Amino acid sequence: MKYNFNEIEAKWQKYWRENKTFKAENNSDKPKYYVLDMFPYPSGAGLHVGHPLGYIASDIYSRFKRHQGFNVLHPMGYDSFGLPAEQYAIQTGQHPAITTEANITRYREQLDKIGFSFDWSREVRTSNPDYYKWTQWIFIQLFNSWYNVDADRAEDIARLISAFEVAGNAQVNAVCDDDVAVFTAAEWNEYTWEEKQSILLKYRLTYLAETEVNWCPALGTVLANDEIVNGVSERGGHPVVRKKMMQWSMRITAYAQRLLDGLDRLDWPQPLKESQTNWIGRSKGASVKFKIDGHDEFIEVFTTRPDTIFGVTFMTLAPELELVKAITTAEQKEAVESYIEATAKRSERDRMADVKTISGAFTGAYAIHPFTEEKIPIWIGDYVLASYGTGAVMAVPCGDQRDHDFANHFNIPIKNIFEGVDITEEAFADKDNTKIANSDFITGLGFKEATQLVIERLEAMGQGEGKINYRLRDAVFSRQRYWGEPFPVYYKNGIPQMIEAEHLPIRLPEVEKYLPTETGEPPLGNANVWAWDTDKNEVVSNDLIDNETVFPLELNTMPGWAGSSWYFNRYMDAINENEFASQEALNYWKDVDLYIGGSEHATGHLLYSRFWQKFLFDRELLPVDEYAKKLINQGMILGTSAFVYRVEGENKFVSKGLKNNYKVQAIHADVSFVNASDELDVEAFKNWRPEFKDAEFVYEEDKYLVGREVEKMSKSKYNVVNPDDICEEYGADTLRLYEMFLGPLEQAKPWNTAGITGVAGFLKKLWRLYFDDNGLVVTDNEPSKESLKTLHKTIKKATEDVANFSFNTSVSGFMIAVNELTAHKCHERAILEPLAILISPYAPHIAEELWASLGHAESISTAKWPEFDEKHLVESSKEYPVSFNGKMRFKKELPLDLTKEEIEKVIMADERTQKQLNGRTPKKVIVVPGKIINIVG
């Protein structure tokens, strides 16, 4: 019987579907295990061989855990809101929902062909109203919460309101906007409803605020940083300006410290944890208030070096700061204004790219040094960022290189406050070797003591305090797009109001155009039926807006990360209509045991989702505050592009080896035209495009050879390899094994089908242990000692390798096992039955077929994992490598029960030893029993 993979794979995929083999139960006596993949965005291009790499690894792990007796949750779904579908809608008018549906269907077909053990009954799609209903619901929970710093957790906003009613806000320790005024209980109770609402908005965990965005007037839309190239829009090349817009933000900064602390408890890759740590960017220092000469305002700065306060010779403010206009003197007005204007025109990219140019302007105003009371000039400069800290720095040119450069450029004095350090050429920033000089009460002290003392004095004066600052900023949550979750928000006198949870979901309205409106409003501004009727509790026509009972709805939609920030919890109870997930399900599954995905999500999805998890935990909606115990990053699979060489100005192509004789252009050829030896199928290439039809080809040794280069796998580079084609030609089991065999899971690696025949051959060889041309050849005979040894060696290796996620080495292990068993002519059931189980997580279709052929009626998927027995591996002798001065010269088989002395005696007596020594007497003989013998001398 031949191994017919197409037939076998179709058969078992059908079986699994019909028998719901991989459906996970929410009640089970078995221990739970939750294996999660980062869900994909269903793009129009379909899957290529790079996508399934992580899915194959997680599938192997899931299947392994099932063999070990776990109740495994292994779900899949789609992050189905997103820009490409919207872009396509703008171009074609096709509703994004239709495009998305078609893409999902294609993804599903492709995924099914690879034989994944997903529980599809739990599929989620972020663009499905049954799902985004709960995304909207979580948004409402965030709106109705504030962060109590004393309790270090989020609490119901109602508690904050009662606190205000009783004692005002002076005693409240909350994370909130900076500009909250102090009020008493009496004042609070006197405020109008609107006043109360606008104060509460400064405390809510999601809030409206003016945020700077990249606005492109010509496109009428906001652009992401990577949609801007050289200060103009990538599409169309229109100018982009920075503009303030009222947008929803998430108060993620309230969780900065907990997000940082939580990392210690997570088994995540170190580089990923580090990038989150850097992103959060905690720094310890002090905030210092400087009085401004002749003004009532203060300049508040954050500094990590309070010990250098006597080295301050100027202040620098970010040009965007409101304060700048207020303090600028008449003489400096013109210079300052033109500088501010120039800065506004420069995009953040420009400012970033151009670090060398030093620019700034003097405001004419002076700050007063808190200790010396000296007058310090106040400058503005675009090296100070409005969005970090307070947007102001106390400039210490002797201790900070940027301040040093700025001072030199504008001839501002530099004061040296370090003992024994020359600062004429560059600043001295070494905290550890600092000894402060010329600094009044801290002269002679080191960094630590001086810092401590300065903070104490500032606190006593009411002009500063110790402070911890974070780089992390609150996350903007509004998008001026169509294809995203609508906010459950309407506006009453400009005050945002949440729609009651029972009326969710608020469905995306139909629009005629997916572009922004002519007045520059987001696409939802095109909807005619987009108003909220507070009597009927439904979405009604805009004509009915009276601002009495019918109000306009929010026009922005939520960003891509909204739906992906909690989907892993939804999988636990995916079709619950009454809750985002039941407490029973949440308490049973609790968290993800293994999460596999790309490292590109390190500071986006993986940070936001931890934030939401902690928030929902605080509000007692979830049992744990970190959702993924272990995370693994899979490496990218790269494409191997193929190039042909066209002689410039001619329709003539020369083979790779001849290209240096001509002036040629390299042109991408589709990799499907090229075989494993880099030979081009010239006919196929000619038929590819009309302009190649009559091309001339110059061969070397009767062949046309292409050049190869490793690049990112992409449609535009014609190096995409489709998994369907591989499944068709070699089978899904071969694809799965080969993707694992390519190398370590975490490493990036080029895709090259050259080696796939080796894996395909392995499966054929495996099959032949069970079948010959006439049928099953498995016997119930006693297996040989050698075969038992092979089996148990393989059990050990397979079990260890899966535990270490070293799937490439386990595949080699299987190859070795099959090679050995073939050599032993092994056909015994006692060997072949456990072998099928070992291989089943990797090549599940063939394993099911072999299992069924051995007479089992049940699927192999829950068969018990074979147990390793040491006794089959016990050896009585060892072939010792014998080294001379560390170089292995020969081997000698010796019994393992010999003592060191006995081994030495036998080895010294060996004639090969004497030959090596050539008459010399060894200085030393090292014997490590069971390992090695080394003779020195």
Added chain:
RNA sequence: GCUCGAGUGGUGGAAUUGGUAGACACGUUGGACUUAAAAUCCAAUGAACAGUAAUGUUCGUGCGGGUUCAAGUCCCGCCUCGAGUACCA
């Protein structure tokens, strides 16, 4: 610039606590089967030198040092590539 990761045959890669470098696979070469090809099977295959050969010697894990009986593995100093990040006060 900073942070992290990685450099091993023609190729993908393996190597436990420092203990036989190159497992496994591809490719290549030779052979068997075949009218032929494909498929399959068998053998050889890090490099250099010597030898008809068995075999032997030397070199060899990015580079230069060091520790050790023994280093791909540990330590010090570099180089190259990749990823992330960026005027963070």
